[in-house]
Amino acid sequence: MNTAMVEAQGVRKSFGSTEILKGITLKIDRGSVTCLIGPSGSGKTTFLRCINHLEKVDAGRLYVDQQLVGYAERNGKLYEMKERQTARSRRAAGMVFQRFNLFPHMTVLENIVEAPIRVLGRPRSEVTVEAQTLLDRVGLGNRGGAYPQELSGGQQQRVAIARALAMKPKLMLFDEPTSALDPELVGEVLDVMKSLAEAGMTMVVVTHELAFARQVADQVVFMDQGVVVESGPPAEVLGNPKHERTQAFLSKVL
Ligand SMILES: Nc1ncnc2c1ncn2[C@@H]1O[C@H](COP(=O)(O)OP(=O)(O)O)[C@@H](O)[C@H]1O
Numbered sequence: 001m002n003t004a005m006v007e008a009q010g011v012r013k014s015f016g017s018t019e020i021l022k023g024i025t026l027k028i029d030r031g032s033v034t035c036l037i038g039p040s041g042s043g044k045t046t047f048l049r050c051i052n053h054l055e056k057v058d059a060g061r062l063y064v065d066q067q068l069v070g071y072a073e074r075n076g077k078l079y080e081m082k083e084r085q086t087a088r089s090r091r092a093a094g095m096v097f098q099r100f101n102l103f104p105h106m107t108v109l110e111n112i113v114e115a116p117i118r119v120l121g122r123p124r125s126e127v128t129v130e131a132q133t134l135l136d137r138v139g140l141g142n143r144g145g146a147y148p149q150e151l152s153g154g155q156q157q158r159v160a161i162a163r164a165l166a167m168k169p170k171l172m173l174f175d176e177p178t179s180a181l182d183p184e185l186v187g188e189v190l191d192v193m194k195s196l197a198e199a200g201m202t203m204v205v206v207t208h209e210l211a212f213a214r215q216v217a218d219q220v221v222f223m224d225q226g227v228v229v230e231s232g233p234p235a236e237v238l239g240n241p242k243h244e245r246t247q248a249f250l251s252k253v254l
């Protein structure tokens with residue numbers, strides 16, 4: 001029985017003639033936090049984009065909540081998924097990027113309710129109540145009327161998290177969510193992510209915040225040059241890495 005939220009089996013992805021993911025095999029349990037670490041260019045973002053149906057997998061299989069990414073499986077044969085189906089499947093995951101990508105001309109509250117209303121066709125009144133609860137949850141309950149540029153980077157990133165949660169995703173993907181922030185604003189974003197983890201959200205976090213990984217992650221995955229070099233509990237991968245490449249990477253970022 002496959003009960004993993006994400007299961008990758010030999011996932012490969014090329015851009016042109018360059019193979020970026022060279023057979024990623026990985027399992028992410030429901031309700032777990034996985035921190036993905038590795039040098040720049042190792043394919044971390046590409047892998048997140050595959051999970052989120054933003055990139056097509058070339059070979060291997062990738063399941064999100066037991067659904068094959070990009071393909072429909074009928075009688076053991078694979079058929080490429082239609083764009084409409086892909087768009088629907090994409091909603092399974094909420095994504096938070098390095099840059100907050102909030103709509104600058106909309107208030108915080110409007111940013112959060114926009115997709116549930118436009119994409120899901122849900123009633124504004126209902127969604128607004130939920131958005132307020134989400135704002136409370138990220139510690140910004142009184143900032144719904146503000147515009148993004150009136151907020152600090154840390155506050156904007158917390159709004160971005162609330163906005164992703166408003167779509168009620170099954171899992172959350174974070175791509176270096178704190179690396180564009182001033183150091184003094186990193187903690188407030190990590191705190192929100194920690195509370196999300198405690199509430200049982202399945203999370204995949206690409207990050208260089210190793211203290212966060214040590215404290216919050218159930219699993220740390222070290223990627224290099226398109227493969228998983230090493231994965232396991234943080235105490236093992238960060239505290240006692242087996243592979244020379246992991247050791248070399250950690251000695252640089254620590
Ligand atoms: N759309 C694309 N077209 C061509 N090359 C890409 C594309 N996206 C990523 N790449 C390349 O894939 C490699 C891995 O990128 P990425 O997944 O962003 O790595 P990471 O997030 O670990 O830094 C990089 O060399 C990058 O230039």
Ligand SMILES: [Mg+2]
Nearest residue numbers: 044045046175
């Ligand atoms: Mg990246």
